[in-house]
Amino acid sequence: MVLEEAAAKKRVQLLKNLPTLPGMIDKISRAVESKRFSAADIGKLISRDQVLTAKVLKLANSAFFGFSRKVGSLTQALVLLGFDVVKGLILTSSVFDLMKNKGEDLWRHSMGVASAAAIIATEVGMPDAEEASLAGLLHDLGKVVIRVHMPDDSASINELVEVEGLALREAEREVLGFNHTQVGQWLAESWKLPEQLSEPIRWHHKPEGSRAAPQMTAAVHLADCLVRGFGYGDGGDPWVPPLDRFALKQLGLNSQKLENIVAELCEKLSSANGASMGS
Amino acid sequence: MIRLTVDKLTTGMVLAQDVTRDDGVILMGKGAAVSEDAIRLLERLDIESVVVEGDLFASEEERQAYLKEAEEQLDLRFSRVEDDKVLMAIREMFRARIKKGCLPPPPPKPEPEETDGFVVRFDGE
Numbered sequence: 001m002v003l004e005e006a007a008a009k010k011r012v013q014l015l016k017n018l019p020t021l022p023g024m025i026d027k028i029s030r031a032v033e034s035k036r037f038s039a040a041d042i043g044k045l046i047s048r049d050q051v052l053t054a055k056v057l058k059l060a061n062s063a064f065f066g067f068s069r070k071v072g073s074l075t076q077a078l079v080l081l082g083f084d085v086v087k088g089l090i091l092t093s094s095v096f097d098l099m100k101n102k103g104e105d106l107w108r109h110s111m112g113v114a115s116a117a118a119i120i121a122t123e124v125g126m127p128d129a130e131e132a133s134l135a136g137l138l139h140d141l142g143k144v145v146i147r148v149h150m151p152d153d154s155a156s157i158n159e160l161v162e163v164e165g166l167a168l169r170e171a172e173r174e175v176l177g178f179n180h181t182q183v184g185q186w187l188a189e190s191w192k193l194p195e196q197l198s199e200p201i202r203w204h205h206k207p208e209g210s211r212a213a214p215q216m217t218a219a220v221h222l223a224d225c226l227v228r229g230f231g232y233g234d235g236g237d238p239w240v241p242p243l244d245r246f247a248l249k250q251l252g253l254n255s256q257k258l259e260n261i262v263a264e265l266c267e268k269l270s271s272a273n274g275a276s277m278g279s
Numbered sequence: 280m281i282r283l284t285v286d287k288l289t290t291g292m293v294l295a296q297d298v299t300r301d302d303g304v305i306l307m308g309k310g311a312a313v314s315e316d317a318i319r320l321l322e323r324l325d326i327e328s329v330v331v332e333g334d335l336f337a338s339e340e341e342r343q344a345y346l347k348e349a350e351e352q353l354d355l356r357f358s359r360v361e362d363d364k365v366l367m368a369i370r371e372m373f374r375a376r377i378k379k380g381c382l383p384p385p386p387p388k389p390e391p392e393e394t395d396g397f398v399v400r401f402d403g404e
Contacts, residue, residue, distance in 0.1 A: 070301050229369055231352055231383040239359045243366050258365075259372060266376040269383060 005178050009186045012145060032083050042083070043075030046090070055093035056086065062111075081130060084194050088134040091191060103147065108233030110137050112269055116223035119264045124219075124251045128196070132219050135200040139220050141187055142180030142201070143236060146172065161237045168236035169205055181205055207247040218247035226262065232269045284328045285321045288313050296330040349377050 028045060031037040037045075047053045053074055060071040060081065071077045077086050117136030121129040147154045153175050160171035172179040181202050188198035199213035200220035210217035221244055227233065228240045253261075280295035292313040298306045298321065306324065307317060313331065321329065336342040353373055360366045 225366070226369065229353075229356060229366070230373055231349075231356055238356055240357050240366060242360060243363055248365065255368065258369065262369060262372040262376070266373070266381040270376075270381040 005182075008176065008178060009182075012149075012183055012186045028083075028087070039078040040075045043073060043078055046074050046086075052090060052093070056089045059089050059093050084197075085130055085134055088131075088138060088193070088197055091193070092134070092137050103144065105234035106140060106143060106147075106236070109227060109235040110140055110233070112227035112230070112232040113137070113139060113220065113223045115268050116226050116261075116265050117219045119261055119268070120219045120222055120251065121216075123257050123261050123264075124253065126215060126219065128216075131196050132216060135197050135216055135220050136223050138184075138188075138193075138197055139200050139204045139224065140180060140184070140235065142183030142185075143168075145183050145187065146176070146180055150176070158236075166237075167239060167241065171237075179205075205241065207244045207250065215250050218244075218250035221247045222251065222253075226265055227269075230265060230269060280330050280332055282328050282330045285318065285326055288318050288321070288329070288331070290314055290318070292331040292333065294329060295332045298326060298329050300324070345382075346377060346380075349382050350374060353377060 028042055031042050031045060046056070056074065056077065057071060060077055071080060074086070077089075081089075114133040114136035117132040118129045120126075121132035126132065146157070156175045157168065157171045160166045160174055161168055164171075166174065169179045169181070181204065184201035185198060188201050193201075195212035196216050199210040200217045203209040203217045204220045204224055207214065207217045207221045224235070225240055225243050228235055228238075283292075290313055294307060294309055294311045294313065297309050300306055306320075306326070307329075311317070336345065353370060357366060357370045
């Protein structure tokens, strides 16, 4: 099994048509590290890819995201949000491009978790609500890869969920020997995502596993439970997963704070507000 | 009142809230009737959604049936964690909201719609 997992990891990391962006990200990362470039230079570098620019700006300005200011250009995005957040936005928009028509429900689930994570982060006074949004948005990265690049396995997994009633992550383990959190981690590694993003991807089902970003991971874990509980989008199976006590402790939640979080989440995700519902 | 995305607006609807630009300038006032011109204007201004008068449901029975269904779905989602007190408390928080009409939107229909119609202008490129 260990061998198989190593092979699978390699397979994932070698996927060729997984976002075209590693090249772009590399270029930008190097520019950032060299310190000889200003935000404006880097903004220019990214904006050569107009489609990407448009997507990143749209995402940054989407009502779901909860960035407090309207972001008008990539340079502004870099200054306001920082490079890690912009990098995450680029990754996200590219990854979910893969899903297009296939993954509307998973996309919604991810947007929902992004909203919820930001709400939680704000309520418990974490300094980085925007990064929490991103962590939420990216947490199911691995599911995208499994769906798109392992279609046969993906079909078997879905069958196990529908017929046997397994939770998606259990079905993944059954079929593949690993689950989407590991796949996500492999990608996060090869893309050199910061720990604040990679740990929630890896540990959102088992928050006590996070060493470097336990609070962020806890926020995403709770966000996932809440969004599933509210029934927004589809994370691959219909059930609310167990809520980890370690995560609750990490967040220092009491019932009043939880109530506030739920209220704001309902407000934000309900059909009467923002999302379309037909007339 | 209900919030609708601009593409779902039809003429004759009545705005239930002002439509404002990000900087607070009012573009269309509450009480205004939605016309074809208004829809085109809203699209051009990249306004995503507006709040109009009216209701989602044609009748009270329809509403009740929808709420009942929503509660059943809620119970189903929490069916595997019924021994967790905190999650049960959360479920009841959601139930209270559902009863007030705060519902998740139904799953999207698989429409072959690609870019959800957004346009970004590029300056200086």
